[in-house]
Amino acid sequence: MRTKFWRFAYKEEALTAILASSSLVFPDLSRWPQAKNCSEEAIICDLRVGHFVLLANFNSTAETGTVRGVGKIESIENSTPKVQWKKPVPSWVLNPDPRGGVAQWNKEGVFCFDVNPAKRYKLDALTKKLFPEN
Numbered sequence: 566m567r568t569k570f571w572r573f574a575y576k577e578e579a580l581t582a583i584l585a586s587s588s589l590v591f592p593d594l595s596r597w598p599q600a601k602n603c604s605e606e607a608i609i610c611d612l613r614v615g616h617f618v619l620l621a622n623f624n625s626t627a628e629t630g631t632v633r634g635v636g637k638i639e640s641i642e643n644s645t646p647k648v649q650w651k652k653p654v655p656s657w658v659l660n661p662d663p664r665g666g667v668a669q670w671n672k673e674g675v676f677c678f679d680v681n682p683a684k685r686y687k688l689d690a691l692t693k694k695l696f697p698e699n
Contacts, residue, residue: 568683569616570692572630574674580620584634589618589646592674602675609644611677617692618648621659623670630670632657637696651695659686 574592575583583590589612591605602608620634633656636648661667661682669676678688 567677568680568688569613570678570683570688571612571616571618572621572670572673572676572678573618574622575620575634577622580633583620584650584652587639587647587649589636589638589648594674597672597674600673600675602673602677606644608675609641609646612638612641612646614638614640617688617696619657619688621657625667625671628661628663628667630659630661632659635692635695637692649696653691653695657686657691 573590574596575590576592579590591608594600594603594605597603602611616638618636618638619632620636621630621632623630632653634650634652636650638646639649640647661670666682678686683689
């Protein structure tokens with residue numbers, strides 16, 4: 566079962582610009598030819614207002630994902646998501662399960678977290694701290 570939490574890989578040198586924008590910036594999806602989420606259009610169709618985007622790159626040596634930006638989808642108009650970005654301080658370090666999660670991080674530049682990993686990473690609590698409800 567899928568959640569409202571998405572992982573988007575990003576270019577390190579683009580992080581500051583992404584966080585200063587209100588745009589959803591896609592990684593070069595051709596870098597992950599085996600990915601399930603291989604088109605921007607299909608991904609946008611699955612995104613909803615209130616979903617969270619974790620800008621997270623994967624360190625294959627340490628087998629960890631580091632989240633350096635978190636965005637909340639505020640609206641989607643004409644297939645263009647508007648995002649409110651925040652920077653978690655300190656960065657969040659996620660440890661995917663070696664029995665399947667590591668492979669997904671390696672194979673997919675964009676993916677929606679399943680329920681169990683999202684619970685294990687405490688993504689609901691972490692995003693509520695960054696984006697408290699008014």
